[in-house]
Amino acid sequence: MAFAAEAKTTSIPARDPRATAAAIAELAAHFGNRLVTSQAVREQHGNTMTWIDNQAPDAVVFPQETADVQAAVRICAKHGVPVIPFGAGTSLEGQINAPQGGVSIDFRDMNRILAVHTEDLDCVIEPGVTRKLLNEHLRDQGLFFPIDPGADASLGGMAATRASGTNAVRYGTMKDNVLSLKVVKADGEIMTTATRARKSSSGYDLTRLMVGSEGTLGVITEITLKLHGIPEAISAGICPFPSVEAACNATILTIQSGIPIARIELLDEVQVKASNAYSKLSLPETPLLLVEFHGTETGVAEQSQRFGEIAEELGGGPFEWATKAEDRTRLWQARHDGYFAACSLRPGAKSLATDVCVPISRLAECVTETQRDVQEAKLVAPIVGHVGDGNFHVALMVEPSDPVEMKAVKIFLERLTERALRMGGTCTGEHGVGQGKMKYLLAEHGAPALAAMKAIKLALDPQNIMNPSKMLPPD
Amino acid sequence: MAFAAEAKTTSIPARDPRATAAAIAELAAHFGNRLVTSQAVREQHGNTMTWIDNQAPDAVVFPQETADVQAAVRICAKHGVPVIPFGAGTSLEGQINAPQGGVSIDFRDMNRILAVHTEDLDCVIEPGVTRKLLNEHLRDQGLFFPIDPGADASLGGMAATRASGTNAVRYGTMKDNVLSLKVVKADGEIMTTATRARKSSSGYDLTRLMVGSEGTLGVITEITLKLHGIPEAISAGICPFPSVEAACNATILTIQSGIPIARIELLDEVQVKASNAYSKLSLPETPLLLVEFHGTETGVAEQSQRFGEIAEELGGGPFEWATKAEDRTRLWQARHDGYFAACSLRPGAKSLATDVCVPISRLAECVTETQRDVQEAKLVAPIVGHVGDGNFHVALMVEPSDPVEMKAVKIFLERLTERALRMGGTCTGEHGVGQGKMKYLLAEHGAPALAAMKAIKLALDPQNIMNPSKMLPPD
Known part of the structure; x- marks a missing residue:
């Protein structure tokens, strides 16, 4: 595949195969049949996206609790063998590949919701819980977790990747919604990054350091997340614009006006055409904004009306909006089917x-x-x-x-x-760096900041066993 | 003073006075009369709160730009002399004391607002800008910066301390409102911690690592802050409760209900009595909640009404609220005068x-x-x-x-x-650790997390010159 070579340009020091064999033997003693070394399972864990070649780990373990992860990390640390955390396998930039081999830690079985604190609006979960599973569990309590990357990702992976999604404009990203993490460090010690208090000025912000570190500083084994009340009312709408510029200006003005918009999604002309064909819609084939407002009945009506006025001011419209669930689903159809519509543009x-x-x-x-x-x-x-x-x-x-x-x-x-x-931006807003975007880190952050990142990596993982050859480019 | 000995229990290695003298000589060559070594000025920079003894630095410099800070840090690094950043001097836990001597870097003259990007709702400022100065500058543009610790602190100090205030329940803390920092590292290199993009999954979150690090990892010389539109309407209210518990339950229910409350402040009976006496009020001498709502005219009226219903449900009330500025000021009088009212309880x-x-x-x-x-x-x-x-x-x-x-x-x-x-909380929500709360860090964070913090400190400041003997307790 065309990008394989590039992803492998990092000169990777050879790991001693005897060390790997010794580690696997010790892991087998601990994990029994929860250690798997079959080719098929290894390959399943060595790829996420098709554009980066499969780089399989040497073994996969399936921990059931933090102590299992600690055992796996200690064994790997003893033998200098890489550790690669694996959630739902939906990362897009090669975050779970094993370019140096090593042991993939699959959180499939660590998918328990340990506590929901309704008064504190938080919950404690294991990293294998997916966002949809969590929201199903929370629904009866009138609560939800807002971060929604496209895939039904695991929350451990989402924390590690600093994921976000359509609700981030109102609810923030994983950075803003993780209160605390339990982490197995490279030395096998288990640390808790923060208390459940909503805010703190005590010590370095280890939570935010771990969020987005893509498994390179430690393995997340427990997550405390902020939750939100399901809004009493939701309105959703769709609005065509004469140009991308007009749509973006409407977005800017909406936010400047203090309208607490929950979602505001742009579809460009190409995407709209694809959606018309795939979802049998008859949308005007211009840039579209799909919006959503959360609040009270009165509040979402007022917000929708104001957004409509802003849109018209900038040449957009007609703005169609609704509050009933089935109407909202219809209006957002083009967004919900967006991925499949895009794929249908070029079958195969x-x-x-x-x-x-x-x-x-x-x-x-x-x-x-x-x-x-x-x-x-x-x-x-x-x-x-x-x-x-x-x-x-x-x-x-x-x-x-x-x-x-x-x-x-x-x-x-x-x-x-x-x-x-x-333009003063970043190489990735929410997909992460993995292998795919390592080469841009220097240009984005500059040598002094990259040196600080490398110093932190070396301090917390001196053997370089935690998801090596990811995120930080070699010198 | 009673707590001096305790604050000094850390066994501090003696710094070589010849090194300090050599550093000051070099600093004099660079800074001229912007280097001050008079006893009075040094003592002004060696104390914030009265309960920790004055520990004056050996010299104070007044940089005018990042390059000056870089020069000062390079000179201090060369001679192994401590560097203590100084903003408005309003920190409460001894963050700016100089227990090992060294050079205080006073940001008095670095108080320029470098850019306001209204479309992006952000601004770029120097660390000496105070929060009031910034808000005066922003008012004409319909924008404001919401974080409001009691004092008119400098924004550099607020970032370093991870400060917050009364608006945090809605707008977050400094952690949530700093987009990027320019920082002079211990090695004298200047790093930028992030771009101006609203979110990023690129690399370790150096911004959040620096926010709250109290000058122990580097010196902040430029800050990019998120801004917010001044709300179209504000309502403010006051509500007595039969007990602290009832007031807290009303707070919980308000937040659970999704009411986007902007401020919710508790005054206990003792504070209310003090306020009645000092501000000549006639408030019922029970726990009080003072609240504020931000939004549209309709929105704040709806929020106020709903809060009133919740308060009554929990035995509180009557709830009095208003939207006119003078009425809001009157209702919040007890909060605005709170500090002086408290002091009047025991003159002297x-x-x-x-x-x-x-x-x-x-x-x-x-x-x-x-x-x-x-x-x-x-x-x-x-x-x-x-x-x-x-x-x-x-x-x-x-x-x-x-x-x-x-x-x-x-x-x-x-x-x-x-x-x-x-109770699962933290030793400080917003004042920071400084010298005063160092001794609680181990109990709060546990040995593995504290070890991670110390490893990061050692990695980024191997000579331990950046605000030494603060935050991290000695082994």
Whole structure:
């Protein structure tokens, strides 16, 4: 595959195969049949996205509690063998590949909801719980957890990747919704990063340091999450705009006006066309904003009306909105089916999803330049954006076996990231770095900040066994 | 003073006075008359709160730009001399003392607002800008910065201390409102911790690591802050409750109901009595909640009405509220004058303010036990709480020259912190650790987390020159 070589450019020191064998023997004694070394299972754990080659671990273990994870890390630390945490396998940038081999720790069986504190609006869960499972559990209590990446990811993976989704403009990202973590450190010690207090000024913010560290500083074994009350009323709407710029300006004005919008999603013309065809809709084939408001009946009506006025002021409309569940689902159909609609643009192609995030004042320019690049490179690549955050996704529909196309894709991806950085943005708003975006870290953060990150990594994982060859580029 | 010895129990390695003299000579060459070594100025920089003894630095420098800070840090690093950042001098736990001597970096002259990006709702400022100065600057643009510790603190100090205040229940703390920092590291390199993008999954969260690190990992020289639109309408109200428990339960129910309350402040009976006397009010002398709602005219009316219903359900009331500025000021008078009212309880006494924060489900219990302790120890100590966060302050009015009283105060403070930790809380919600709360870090965080903090400190400041003998207790 076209990008395999690039993902492997890191010169990886060879690990001693005898050390791996010794570690596996010790793990077998602890884990019994919860240690698996079959080729099929190993390969399942060595890949997430198709654009980075499968790099399988040497073994997979299935812990049932924190003590199991501690045992696995201690054994791996003793033998200098890599440890790669595995949640639902939905990461997009090669976060769970095992380029140096090692042991994948699969949290499939650590999926218990340990406590829900309704008065404190928090819960304590194991990392294998997926976001949908959690929300099903919470529904009867009138609570929900708002972070919603596209996939039904595990909350451990979401914490490790600093994930977000459509609700981030109102509810924040994983950074804002993790209160505390239990973590097995590289030395096998179990640390708790914070208390359940809503805020603290005591000590370094280890919680935020671990959130987004992609398993490179330790293995998360328990998560305390903030919860939110299910809103009394929800309104949802859809609004066409004459241009991406008009849609982005409406977004800016909405946020400036203090309208506490819960979701504001951009679909570009290409995505709208795909949705019309796939979902049999008849939407105007211009950039669209899909919006959602949370509050009281009166509140969401007022918010919807004000948004409609702003949209019209900027040449958008007609703005259609509704509060009944079935009407809301209908209005958001294009977004719900977005992934499949995009895939239908080029049947048989692979989807290569990437994301960047820029200050919202530069978003229209960034999306428009990117659309021009898509056209010029003759790529099939609809754009969907969490525009309230300045974050957007390009879903490239690619033919991985075509080297000419893959070269164009590679150039496109580099130009996209360079554009985002040039506009004061980041190489990834929510997908993470993994292997795929390591090469941009220096350009984004600069040498002094990258040196600080590497110093922290070395301090907390001196043997470099925690998910090595990820995130931080080699010197 | 009674607590001086305790604050100095850390065995501090002697610094070589010749090194200090050599550093000061080099600093004089760079800073000219912006280097000051007079006794008076040094002592002004070696104390914040009266309960920890003055520990003056050897010199004070007044940088005008990041390059000056870099020069100062490089000179100090070369000679192994401590560097202590100084903002407005309003920290409460000895954060700016110089127990090992060294150079205080006073940001008085670095108080420029460098940029306001209205479309992105952010601004870039120097660390010497105070929160009031910033809000005066922003007012004409319809924007504000919500974090409001009691004092007119500098935003650099607020970032370093992870400060918050009355608006945190709605707008978060400094952790949530700092987008990026420019920092001079211990090696003299200048790093930028993040881009201006609203969210990112790229690399370790250096921003959150620096926020709350109290100058122990580097010196902040520039801050990018999130801003918010001034709400179209504000309502404020006051409501008496039969007990602290009833007031806390009303707070819990308000938040659970999804009412986006902007402020919810508890005044205990002692504070209300003080306010009645000082501000010539006639409030019922029971626990009070002071609340504020931000939104549209309709929205704040609806929120106020709903809060009133909840309060009544829990035996509170009557709930009086208003939207006109002068009426709101009148209703909140007791809060605005709270500090002076507390001081008037014992004229001539010193105020010793402390804070803890617990999960909100334990707040009533924690406050009630604390009140009992105040009574039993015969202390004068009103309580004011940011109850939406589970955070409260005890304002001890003490006579520092009375060793018997100070011993009782010391026991009271230890019991308070132990109580908060026992209830799953933190030793400080917003004042920080400094020297005063170092001794609680191990009990709060546990050995593995504290070891991680110390490893990070050693990695980023191997010479231990950045605000040494603060936050992290010695082994």
